[in-house]
Amino acid sequence: MSKIDHALFNAKKHALEKEYEVCPDCGSELVIKNSKKGPFIGCASYPTCEYIRPLAHHDSHVIKVLEGVACPECSRDLVIKNGRYGMFIGCTGYPECHYIGHEDASDSQELPDCPKCKKGKLTQRKNKFGKHFYSCNSYPSCKYTLNAKPIEHACPDCNWPVLVEKTRAGKAVLQCPQKSCQSIVEIP
Numbered sequence: 345m346s347k348i349d350h351a352l353f354n355a356k357k358h359a360l361e362k363e364y365e366v367c368p369d370c371g372s373e374l375v376i377k378n379s380k381k382g383p384f385i386g387c388a389s390y391p392t393c394e395y396i397r398p399l400a401h402h403d404s405h406v407i408k409v410l411e412g413v414a415c416p417e418c419s420r421d422l423v424i425k426n427g428r429y430g431m432f433i434g435c436t437g438y439p440e441c442h443y444i445g446h447e448d449a450s451d452s453q454e455l456p457d458c459p460k461c462k463k464g465k466l467t468q469r470k471n472k473f474g475k476h477f478y479s480c481n482s483y484p485s486c487k488y489t490l491n492a493k494p495i496e497h498a499c500p501d502c503n504w505p506v507l508v509e510k511t512r513a514g515k516a517v518l519q520c521p522q523k524s525c526q527s528i529v530e531i532p
Contacts, residue, residue, distance in 0.1 A: 369395040407431065417443045430472070456496035459505045461486035466494050466506075490521055501527040 365374045372389040376399065387393040410422045410433070418441040425434050433445030455478065458464040464482030471477060478494050480486040492508035499507060499520040507518040507529060520527040 367393060367395050369393050409436070415441060415443050417441055430474075456494055456506050458482070458486055458488055460488040466490070492519075492521075494521075497529070499525060499527050500529060501525055 366372070367374055367387040367389070370387060370389055370393040372387050372393060374385050374395075375388045376383055377386045377396075378384075383399045385397050385399055387395040405426055407424045407426055410424065413422045414420065415422055415435040415437065418435060418437050420435055420437040420441065422433050422443075422445065423436050425432055435441040435443040455466045455468065458466055458480040461480060461482060464480040464486055466478045466488075467481045468476055469479055477489055477491050479489040490506075490508055492510055494506045494508055495518055496505065497507045497518060498505050499522070502520060502522055502525040504520055504522050504525065506521065508521050510517055510519045510528075512528065516531050518529040518531060
């Protein structure tokens with residue numbers, strides 16, 4: 345028990361005390377409050393004053409500047425940032441420039457066009473847990489997504505232009521992603 349560094353616990357306690365400030369709206373004290381979504385800072389004179397702000401900011405911070413690597417959209421330097429969903433490559437000109445670099449998928453085969461909007465292409469993306477999924481690159485105007493790898497092959501039953509790779513009983517098959525169809529085609 346003597347190996348516990350009590351200074352660490354006291355430092356955290358004092359760090360929270362520094363968060364108490366004066367409300368910019370009414371001049372009352374700001375306090376840490378809790379909700380079902382987590383802690384936040386709010387005005388002590390609630391409900392007469394409804395000032396709140398998040399306790400933790402989800403801003404990304406720069407890990408390394410990639411000097412000599414220019415942004416393809418605005419020609420400024422690119423940086424490696426650590427954000428809420430992990431590390432990514434972004435532009436130093438943010439928020440004016442919203443460029444985000446993606447991993448090169450040059451080793452994988454060409455992915456098909458989006459069957460829903462017919463304007464964009466399906467691209468491989470990664471969610472915050474590291475799992476891959478496929479979505480239209482014209483998001484947010486098109487919200488079409490697939491969890492399995494899309495193959496450009498028309499469904500024999502409903503003529504949907506894209507099938508997805510699935511494994512059934514240890515064999516690779518193609519399946520229609522439409523919920524109303526779910527037709528299965530064996531790979532020759």
